[in-house]
Amino acid sequence: MAPSTKFSGWWAKDTRKGTPVVVTMENPNYSVVEIDGPDAAFRPVDKDRGKNAKQFTWVLLLKAHQAVGCLAWLGNALWALFGTVKKRLIFGQGVTMESEKSCKGRVLYRVILGVLVTALAFLAFEVVAHFKGWHYFQNHNLHIPQSLEIRGWLHTLYVAWLGFRADYIAPLIQSLSTFCVVLFMIQSADRLILCLGCFWIKYKKIKPQMEGDPFKSDDLEGSGCDYPMVLVQIPMCNEREVYEQSISAVCQLDWPKERLLIQVLDDSDDESIQWLIKGEVSKWSQKGVNIIYRHRLVRTGYKAGNLKSAMNCDYVKAYKFVAIFDADFQPNPDFLKHTIPHFKDNPKLGLVQARWAFVNKDENLLTRLQNINLCFHFEVEQQVNGVFLNFFGFNGTAGVWRIKTLEESGGWLERTTVEDMDIAVRAHLNGWKFIFLNDVKVLCEVPESYEAYKKQQHRWHSGPMQLFRLCLPAIITSKISFWKKANIILLFFLLRKLILPFYSFTLFCIILPLTMFVPEAELPIWVICYVPVFMSFLSILPAPRSFPFIAPYLLFENTMSVTKFNAMISGLFQLGSSYEWVVTKKAGRASEPDLLAAAEKESKAMNHLQLYRAASDGELSELNKLKEHQEAVVPKPAVKKTNKIFKKELALAFLLLTAALRSLLSAQGVHFYFLLFQGVSFLLVGLDLIGEQVS
Numbered sequence: 001m002a003p004s005t006k007f008s009g010w011w012a013k014d015t016r017k018g019t020p021v022v023v024t025m026e027n028p029n030y031s032v033v034e035i036d037g038p039d040a041a042f043r044p045v046d047k048d049r050g051k052n053a054k055q056f057t058w059v060l061l062l063k064a065h066q067a068v069g070c071l072a073w074l075g076n077a078l079w080a081l082f083g084t085v086k087k088r089l090i091f092g093q094g095v096t097m098e099s100e101k102s103c104k105g106r107v108l109y110r111v112i113l114g115v116l117v118t119a120l121a122f123l124a125f126e127v128v129a130h131f132k133g134w135h136y137f138q139n140h141n142l143h144i145p146q147s148l149e150i151r152g153w154l155h156t157l158y159v160a161w162l163g164f165r166a167d168y169i170a171p172l173i174q175s176l177s178t179f180c181v182v183l184f185m186i187q188s189a190d191r192l193i194l195c196l197g198c199f200w201i202k203y204k205k206i207k208p209q210m211e212g213d214p215f216k217s218d219d220l221e222g223s224g225c226d227y228p229m230v231l232v233q234i235p236m237c238n239e240r241e242v243y244e245q246s247i248s249a250v251c252q253l254d255w256p257k258e259r260l261l262i263q264v265l266d267d268s269d270d271e272s273i274q275w276l277i278k279g280e281v282s283k284w285s286q287k288g289v290n291i292i293y294r295h296r297l298v299r300t301g302y303k304a305g306n307l308k309s310a311m312n313c314d315y316v317k318a319y320k321f322v323a324i325f326d327a328d329f330q331p332n333p334d335f336l337k338h339t340i341p342h343f344k345d346n347p348k349l350g351l352v353q354a355r356w357a358f359v360n361k362d363e364n365l366l367t368r369l370q371n372i373n374l375c376f377h378f379e380v381e382q383q384v385n386g387v388f389l390n391f392f393g394f395n396g397t398a399g400v401w402r403i404k405t406l407e408e409s410g411g412w413l414e415r416t417t418v419e420d421m422d423i424a425v426r427a428h429l430n431g432w433k434f435i436f437l438n439d440v441k442v443l444c445e446v447p448e449s450y451e452a453y454k455k456q457q458h459r460w461h462s463g464p465m466q467l468f469r470l471c472l473p474a475i476i477t478s479k480i481s482f483w484k485k486a487n488i489i490l491l492f493f494l495l496r497k498l499i500l501p502f503y504s505f506t507l508f509c510i511i512l513p514l515t516m517f518v519p520e521a522e523l524p525i526w527v528i529c530y531v532p533v534f535m536s537f538l539s540i541l542p543a544p545r546s547f548p549f550i551a552p553y554l555l556f557e558n559t560m561s562v563t564k565f566n567a568m569i570s571g572l573f574q575l576g577s578s579y580e581w582v583v584t585k586k587a588g589r590a591s592e593p594d595l596l597a598a599a600e601k602e603s604k605a606m607n608h609l610q611l612y613r614a615a616s617d618g619e620l621s622e623l624n625k626l627k628e629h630q631e632a633v634v635p636k637p638a639v640k641k642t643n644k645i646f647k648k649e650l651a652l653a654f655l656l657l658t659a660a661l662r663s664l665l666s667a668q669g670v671h672f673y674f675l676l677f678q679g680v681s682f683l684l685v686g687l688d689l690i691g692e693q694v695s
Contacts, residue, residue, distance in 0.1 A: 084687065084689060096642050096643075096644055096645070108562075108565075108566055108569075108648060109647050109648050109651065112562075112648055112651040112652055112655065113651050115510070115513075115514075115655060116651055116654055116655045116658065119513060119514075119517060119655055119658045119659060119662075120658055122517040122662070123517075123658055123661060123662050126517070126662060126665055127665070128154070165518055165520070166520055169518050169521075170518050170520035170521045171521075173511060173514055173515065173518055173521040174520070174521040176506070176511060177507065177511045177515070177521060177523060180502075180503045180506050180507040180511060181507070181523075181527055183499050183502070183503040184503050184507060184527065184531070185531075186495065186499070187495060187496075187499060187500055187503070188531055188534075188535055190491065190495055190496070191535060191538060191539075192538065194380050194381060194384050195380060195538045195541070197380075197384040197387075197388060198379065198380045198383060198384055198542075201383060201384065201387055206387055207437075207438065207439065208342055208435045208437060210341045210342060210344075211344075211345065214226070214340075214341030214344050227255065227256050227259045228259070228320045228321060228340065228343075229259050229260075229261075229318055229319040229320050229321075230255060230259065230260050230261075230319065230320070230321050230322070230323060230336060230340065230400075231261050231263065231316060231319040231321070231322040231323070231403070232250055232253070232260065232261070232262045232263065232322070232323045232324075232325070233262075233263045233265055233307065233310055233322060233323070233324050233325070234246055234247065234250060234262070234263065234264050234265060234325050234326075234327060235265040235267070235303050235306045235307060235310075235324070235326065235327070236264070236265065236266055236267065236268070236277070236326075236327035237266075237267040237268055237269075237303075237306075237327075237583050238268045238269065238270050238273055238583060239268070239273070239327035239328070239583075239586065240270075240273050240276065241586045241587060241588030242327050242328040242445070242586045242588050243273075243276065243277050243280060243327055244280055245330055245588070246325060246326075246327050246328060246329060246330060247262075247264060247277075247280050247281065247284065247291075248280075248284075249325075249329075249330035249331055249332075250262055250325060250331065251284045251287075251289045251291060252333050253331065253333055253335060253336055254333040254334055254336070254337060255336045255337075257288060257289065257290055258290075260290060260336075261290050261291075261292065261315070261319065262289065262290065262291040262292065263291075263292050263294060263310050264277060264281050264291065264292065264293050264294065265294050265306045265307070265309075265310050266293065266294065266295045267295070267296060267299050267306050268295075269299070274295060277293065278293050281293040294309075294310060296309055300414065301414030302414070302417065302419075303396075303419060304412045304413060304414045304419035304422075305412075305414050307324070307412045307419070308411060308412040308413075308414070311403075311406070311411060311412065316403070319403060320402070320403060320404075321340060321343065321400055321401065321402055321403060322400070322401050322403055322406070323335075323336065323339070323399070323400045323401075324396070324397055324398075324399060324400075324401070325397055325398060325442070326396065326397040326398075326444070327586070328444050328445045328586045328588075329356075329397055329398055329442050329443070329444045330359075330442065330443040330444070331354075331398070331442045331443075332441075332442070335354070335440065335442065336400075338354075338437065338440045339352045339354060339400045339437065339440060340352075340400060342435055342437075343400075343402060346433075348431065348432060348433050349402065349432070349433050349434075349435060350401065350402050350405030350409075350427050350432030350433060350434065351394060351399055351400070351401055351402070351405065351424070351427065351432070351434040351435070352399060352400045352434075352435050352437060353382065353386070353392070353394060353395060353398070353399040353434065353435070353436045353437065354398045354399065354437050354440040354441065354442050355378045355379075355382075355398075355436075355437065355438050355439075355440060355441045355442070356374060356378065356395070356398060356441070356442060356444050357441040357442065357443050357444070358370075358371055358374070358443070358444060358445065358446050359443050359444070359445060360445050360446060360448060360587065361446065363448050363587075363692075364448060364690075364691055364692065365549075365552065365690055365691075366447075366448065366449075366450060366453060366690050366691035366692075367446050367447075367448055367691075368546060368549055369549065369552065369553055369556050370446040370447070370453065371446065371543055371546065372539060372540055372543050372546045372549065372553050373539070373557075374446070375542040375543040375546075376539045376540075376541075376542050376543075378436075378438065378542075379438065379542035380542060382395075382436045382438075383436055383438050385436075386434060386435055386436030387436075389484075389487065390433040390434055390435075391424075391428045391433075391434055391484070391487075391488075392424070392434055392436060393420065393421045393424050393425075393492070394420040394421065394423060394424040394434075395420060396419070396420035397420075397442075397444075398442040398444070402432075405427050405430075405432050406423065406427075408427075408430055408432075409423060409426040409427040409429075409430050409432070410423075410426055411423075415470060416463050416466045416467045416470070417459050417462070417463040417466070418459070418460070418463030418464055418466075418467055421463065421464060421467055422467055422471075425467070425471055425475075425488065426471075426474070428480070428484075428488070429474060429475065429478040429480060431479075431480070445586050445587060447584055447585065447691075448587050448691055448692040449585065449688075449691045449692040450644075450646075450685060450688050450690055450691040450692075451644050451688070451691075452584050452585040453691065454563050454646075455582045455584070456582075456584045457560065457563055457564060457567065458563060458566070458567040458570075459567075459582070460567075461497065461501060461563075461564045461567035461568050461571070462567040462568065462570045462571035463571060464493065464497040464571065465493075465497060465498060465567075465568050465570075465571030465572040466571040466572075466574065468493045468494075468497070468498075468572075469572070469574070472489070475488055475489060497568070498568060498572070500564075501561055501564035501565045501567075501568045502565060502568065504557070504558060504561035504564070504565070505561040505562055505564070505565035506565075507523075507527075508528075508558045508561065508678070509558065509561060509562060509652055509655075509656070511523070512528065512659070512671075512674075512675070513655050513656055513658070513659035513675065514659075516659040516660075516662040516663050516666075516671065516675070517659070517662060519666060522671075523671075525670050525671075528670060528671065528674050529670055529674065532554055533550075533554065536550050536553055536554040536557075537550065539553070540553060551677075552681075555677055555678055555681035556681060556685075556690070558678055558681070559649065559678075559681050559682050559685050562648050562649060562652060566648075587692075642694055643687075643688040643693065643694050644688050645686065645687060645688065646685065646686045646688065647686075648686075649682050649683075649685045649686035650682070650683070650686035650687070652682045652686075653679050653680075653681075653682035653683035653686050654679075655679075656675050656676075656678050656679030656682060657675070657676070657679035657680075657683075659675045659679075660672050660675035660676040660679055663675060
């Protein structure tokens, strides 16, 4: 049955004069066409007139189906989250509790636990007062009731609490929050200035330049004399997952073999790993690569002691530059040709630092958030400081040092766990300059588990405070300018290494929840929402593909503040955990070229066999001995991997969620949502649900 002409007239956008012709079709998919004249049938028909009620209904049903699908997905996600929380938190299935080795970590946990218990008591008190109609806390201008208004002993106790809170607790919290807000604004201004400097570098296209052909020789009789002697060091310790790909990448560097020496500095205490690395070194040595395996008998000083021991070899005196790569780094073959030439005709240049790129940045949410942080560090902090100040912290790897710079600056010292920052500061105090190459990238890994990432961040934030105590007298008495001293002390150390973790933890994890129970000291919305969101927006600019993760990034940075604050205090007061060095666990992720090379491995087997046949008898016997040792040595049993439960993060999660419930009583919308989502973020991290999941 055809629709009425009234409905057709209402559905069409415009009405033309003429005799309408209604065509009824057996197929229910019909349409109404108006013909004004003989040529009207050949005119373009408005697409909207082809619509009908049935199509409109299908659109509504489709939208409703999508909405129901989203709700179902959200419900399944919440149900899975609750199931995981029940398994890990209540039944303890598949998880182990984090062990606190340091006294400082236990003290901080107890303080957070005490604040949580107090907050729960206050919440219970406020709920009782709310249901009894004592709504004095909803008014910012606190009204203390008179004696005639007081009803019962509980009301008397509540009124006494209001007076004590207003007279003693609120001023203390307000003073501390004001101090933290000032630090917050100073740090935000510093970050904004760094971003403006980065924009200026991009706009002016400023970057280090090489003059002419750096390898062109003026000596017509000689050849290759412009290629300086380069030493390459690969320090490693129990790196079973990544040793092969790092050695392979370094051995393929495009540099004259007679002017290149590779040192594999193995500090492994697992004998099976030692023989694996020896076998890999022997394999490349058979191919004509100038490579040496070194293993220390006395393994003191961690990485600094390893590098120091290698630099004391007599043959190192013949080399002019040293490139350092950690065990998971895979430089491109042209790395040396993009870095070494910058030293030519620049005698005061001591360091050339390359940028990191990550093969596993999209592995999980944790690696994506790390990628945001590290992109900002290299793109903004390192590049701006390198262009405008010629100074930045050495990243410990993917860099080339002038050996003379290391010698004049005192060499590698074992006094801290940040030997890279230590040597960079001492070199800067001696007048050496640094260059950062943002367009030279070296592939590496970021930690995929939260446990490994947390230990890495603890070392990165305790070491600088430890170094600051040791270097402060030398900085003050050095001969560099007053402005350079101010930059190192105020910006490099205090603002970016001490103030940042202090205010982030104190303001957002302690003061903000407390202000829910002390509304006289309430934080303004711009401190909680507007400025942090803007700063997160600036931080995420160097990684534009990560914009969908801006909210998780903001919450996760606040979540990591408890680890960074704990590490900062440990380093500042020389506590035991500040000397702890834990090798960051790697997964052995390969880049795409490595995967292609692995696919061609079988096709090159005959070439390797011919190469071994051409080797001397002594070399072949050495290879056979290595194979026998590898077969004889029984590897250590693999430690069973489990996810961890982190007590401090869980305690803070419950504190923030308690404060969120309290904010509901006073109808504080923005505060409630921030506390709720921040509490959920701490809960996910505390249950180790953000990184690698062990089945």
